[in-house]
Amino acid sequence: QSALTQPRSVSGSPGQSVTISCTGTSSDVGGYNYVSWYQQHPGKAPKLMIYDVSKRPSGVPDRFSGSKSGNTASLTISGLQAEDEADYYCCSYAGSYTSYVVFGGGTKLTVL
Amino acid sequence: QVQLVQSGAEVKKPGSSVKVSCKASGGTFSSYTISWVRQAPGQGLEWMGRIIPILGIANYAQKFQGRVTITADKSTSTAYMELSSLRSEDTAVYYCAREIYDSSGARFDPWGQGTLVTVSS
Numbered sequence: 001q002s003a004l005t006q007p008r009s010v011s012g013s014p015g016q017s018v019t020i021s022c023t024g025t026s027s028d029v030g031g032y033n034y035v036s037w038y039q040q041h042p043g044k045a046p047k048l049m050i051y052d053v054s055k056r057p058s059g060v061p062d063r064f065s066g067s068k069s070g071n072t073a074s075l076t077i078s079g080l081q082a083e084d085e086a087d088y089y090c091c092s093y094a095g096s097y098t099s100y101v102v103f104g105g106g107t108k109l110t111v112l
Numbered sequence: 113q114v115q116l117v118q119s120g121a122e123v124k125k126p127g128s129s130v131k132v133s134c135k136a137s138g139g140t141f142s143s144y145t146i147s148w149v150r151q152a153p154g155q156g157l158e159w160m161g162r163i164i165p166i167l168g169i170a171n172y173a174q175k176f177q178g179r180v181t182i183t184a185d186k187s188t189s190t191a192y193m194e195l196s197s198l199r200s201e202d203t204a205v206y207y208c209a210r211e212i213y214d215s216s217g218a219r220f221d222p223w224g225q226g227t228l229v230t231v232s233s
Contacts, residue, residue: 003156003158034217034218036218036219036220038157038220045207045223045224045225045226046149046157046207046209046220046223047223048219048220048221048222051217051218051219051221052217052218052219055217057219057221089156089157091157091159091220093218099171100159100171100173100174101147101159101162101173102159103149103156103157103158103159104156105156106156106157
């Protein structure tokens with residue numbers, strides 16, 4: 001049950017787009033369409049941003065989108081805003097019958 | 113709207129145990145699954161395990177097998193996470209989260225506010 005691999009940091013200017021990758025294996029990301037993404041501001045609890053690879057909960061701006069290809073999932077944030085600066089974590093079910101959960105190591109997004 | 117409220121910060125000695133609570137309001141507690149996720153200082157999120165209160169069944173991440181016990185009290189809509197044989201590396205913020213896994217999809221939402229557990233001699 002190894003952590004999913006994310007870049008440690010990404011950055012972009014306001015209005016630009018950034019993409020955060022999340023690489024796993026055929027036993028987790030590649031095996032299930034159950035990838036979710038969480039935003040975490042310092043000192044706060046994580047907040048759900050994307051689930052089931054590309055679904056957006058109500059209240060999450062459509063600037064946030066998700067996708068998956070093979071064993072790699074991606075979160076794209078378009079039209080970057082200052083408040084998007086945060087840590088982002090991907091998450092996938094894993095194991096037989098999706099019995100386990102694994103998170104990525106997290107990516108720090110800096111809005112320049 | 114579901115809300116999860118966790119117990120307060122704890123300071124524990126190495127070798128002792130800690131029990132963190134997570135009280136739910138809104139919705140039907142017995143139909144939830146509650147997962148526990150921890151975050152060491154400056155580190156990422158780590159899933160520890162879950163409980164399905166309606167079934168009374170828990171399963172745990174391999175790393176914590178034998179050291180963690182997750183339970184639920186349906187009468188008070190409260191889930192608990194007990195971690196034993198504490199060591200300094202267990203210093204972390206512990207979160208509970210409702211785990212949704214049904215025809216509407218799979219996700220953790222909402223999350224509790226977190227409970228800081230500090231292990232220090």
